[in-house]
Amino acid sequence: MIVMKFGGTSVMDCAAIQRACSIVRERIDRKPLVVVSAMAKVTDQLLATAKAAGSGDRGKALELSRALRERHHETSRQLLGAVEYERFHSVLEQEFDTLDELLRGIAAVGELTPRTSDYVVSYGERLSSKICTAAFAVMGLNSALVDAREVMITDGQHGKAVPLVDEIDCRAQKIIAPLLAEGRVPVTGGFIGATKDGVQTTIGRGGSDYSAALFGAALNAEVIEIWTDVDGMLTTDPKICPEAHRIKVIGFEEAAELAYFGAKVLHPATVLPAVRKNIPVRVLNSRNPSNEGTLIVARAPHSKSLFKAIAAKKGITIIDVCATRMLMTHGFLRQLFEVFDRHRCSVDVVATSEVSVSVTVESSQSTPQIVADLEQIADVHYKERNAIVCLVGESIRETAGIAAQIFTALGNINVRMISQGASEINITFVIDEEQVPEAIRRLHKHFFSAPDANIFD
Ligand code: ASP
Numbered sequence: 464m465i466v467m468k469f470g471g472t473s474v475m476d477c478a479a480i481q482r483a484c485s486i487v488r489e490r491i492d493r494k495p496l497v498v499v500s501a502m503a504k505v506t507d508q509l510l511a512t513a514k515a516a517g518s519g520d521r522g523k524a525l526e527l528s529r530a531l532r533e534r535h536h537e538t539s540r541q542l543l544g545a546v547e548y549e550r551f552h553s554v555l556e557q558e559f560d561t562l563d564e565l566l567r568g569i570a571a572v573g574e575l576t577p578r579t580s581d582y583v584v585s586y587g588e589r590l591s592s593k594i595c596t597a598a599f600a601v602m603g604l605n606s607a608l609v610d611a612r613e614v615m616i617t618d619g620q621h622g623k624a625v626p627l628v629d630e631i632d633c634r635a636q637k638i639i640a641p642l643l644a645e646g647r648v649p650v651t652g653g654f655i656g657a658t659k660d661g662v663q664t665t666i667g668r669g670g671s672d673y674s675a676a677l678f679g680a681a682l683n684a685e686v687i688e689i690w691t692d693v694d695g696m697l698t699t700d701p702k703i704c705p706e707a708h709r710i711k712v713i714g715f716e717e718a719a720e721l722a723y724f725g726a727k728v729l730h731p732a733t734v735l736p737a738v739r740k741n742i743p744v745r746v747l748n749s750r751n752p753s754n755e756g757t758l759i760v761a762r763a764p765h766s767k768s769l770f771k772a773i774a775a776k777k778g779i780t781i782i783d784v785c786a787t788r789m790l791m792t793h794g795f796l797r798q799l800f801e802v803f804d805r806h807r808c809s810v811d812v813v814a815t816s817e818v819s820v821s822v823t824v825e826s827s828q829s830t831p832q833i834v835a836d837l838e839q840i841a842d843v844h845y846k847e848r849n850a851i852v853c854l855v856g857e858s859i860r861e862t863a864g865i866a867a868q869i870f871t872a873l874g875n876i877n878v879r880m881i882s883q884g885a886s887e888i889n890i891t892f893v894i895d896e897e898q899v900p901e902a903i904r905r906l907h908k909h910f911f912s913a914p915d916a917n918i919f920d
């Protein structure tokens with residue numbers, strides 16, 4: 464079997480759901496389980512609705528709910544045709560009547576608990592999975608709705624509930640596997656679940672990828688396909704460097720390194736359950752389904768090019784701590800990091816010399832306060848508007864002279880800090896924020912434009 468997860472933009476309207484359906488139909492022989500997100504923006508809108516109700520603004524909550532009701536009706540009407548829509552109409556009405564009743568209750572009390580918030584927000588996936596199931600049936604697939612709350616069993620931490628893997632494995636075998644065996648196409652919502660007692664939960668924003676990975680792991684899927692609206696992951700930001708191209712295969716660790724730089728495609732941590740079981744995850748574009756996308760595998764195969772990707776993050780502050788007074792006495796680093804700990808500030812790159820330590824942090828309003836605290840133990844200077852640039856690739860492990868190549872490629876761009884991470888698959892350095900585009904273009908030209916580098920795997 465395979466898992467096919469369609470994100471919000473891939474089920475955002477009638478045309479998108481029809482596209483999704485034909486993509487599923489093409490893979491029907493592989494026994495797909497379909498996992499869907501809420502239609503694009505619906506989760507955000509439901510959260511806004513819940514918030515309005517929680518603040519006692521009943522009118523606004525019901526107005527937002529009405530807009531959602533209309534959008535779901537309109538999409539269903541376009542998808543289902545007169546006869547089927549007639550039947551489905553009352554299904555939607557019932558869902559939204561219950562939602563409105565709930566909103567009135569929340570508004571009356573004027574309090575939104577995490578538990579009720581989960582309840583409201585769950586409507587996104589509950590509705591999208593019902594609509595897709597009905598639409599797939601109209602388009603000739605033998606679809607079957609699976610209520611995610613019967614399979615995705617979690618603990619009770621509302622908003623970010625932790626899935627109970629053994630329970631999910633067991634339920635997936637009991638509920639989903641028989642449907643697949645009968646040749647049906649099970650359709651379920653991502654992101655939502657329930658406790659063993661049946662209390663509605665959600666597993667964190669963007670959680671549908673996580674649902675897909677957990678279901679795939681439970682059912683020993685051959686592959687998990689994450690259908691989105693871009694052609695997979697790219698070697699770098701195409702807005703900075705138009706020569707950026709698709710990464711064909713990337714290792715899980717490589718993808719995880721890039722996640723810090725805000726990989727918008729998917730957060731690799733969410734597909735860990737699949738990767739652990741050696742199930743490949745493929746990121747694909749539902750608007751361009753013939754493109755092969757990016758394959759994420761547990762361990763990246765040998766690549767011809769040294770690096771898989773270059774990423775940068777701006778808004779970085781370098782803090783230089785000069786320990787002349789302490790001359791690096793023992794316990795100094797502990798004192799130093801305790802300051803960051805107190806401010807709940809995470810440190811990204813660290814470089815030390817005999818008498819000084821430089822660290823980078825994401826710039827924030829608390830920087831001056833952190834600096835003031837550090838001044839109690841050392842001399843401190845800080846520079847804002849820096850950027851972390853990171854080159855990621857498995858092959859770094861066994862290649863010598865990479866730093867030299869990087870410095871050569873960068874030419875006159877001044878590197879303020881450099882670190883080769885313990886994971887051995889990334890080289891990170893810090894430069895002036897303004898030089899990021901030029902640095903990326905130079906590095907991309909040097910490391911990715913050799914003829915060999917175009918053979919991505
Ligand atoms: N609909 C949820 C969200 O927007 C989950 C998802 O799409 O992955 O966060």
Ligand code: MG
Binds near residue numbers: 470471
């Ligand atoms: Mg997503």
